[in-house]
Amino acid sequence: MVPPNPQVHSMALWNNTGVQIARTKNGKILSIVVDATTLWTANRFPGGGGHYDARGWIGHPAHYHNGYKCPGRNEGCLVVQIAEGGEMLQFTFDSPHVTVNGGKIQIILDVPADISGSVLMGINDAAGGLGDNDGILNILDISYRERP
16 A cells, blocks of 8 residues: 555654554564665764665664664664654665566564554654754555464
8 A cells, every 4th residue: 555645754753654553463564665766864974874775775784872762773774653653663785585677675673562653763863953954755565464
């Protein structure tokens, strides 16, 4: 399903996609498809890594001491949060759950059965460091299904 709010802005702390995930009896598989041609950056200044896709600045992990959403993951990677449960779901560029094909990046995430709420997305950056960000990502599709 194309989300009602299909853009993730790099300067927003969280972007609400308008998609709701329900509690289920079993765990869920969440699939997100991002347009790989849309780019953003968590640091637009010289030496900041340039613009990159949803996988972030590959090989440049976010610092633990700077308050990043997901320390140790690529700076500038897409981060997903299910709002009600506060569960932060992360991925990295080398994950078997991330595929790049035909200008699209597909991310597959496992979501526990008891996690439900709004699907929020943001850039892996420090909450106070969003002012030097630039760009948006276009979300092409979000869907989920319950595991058997």
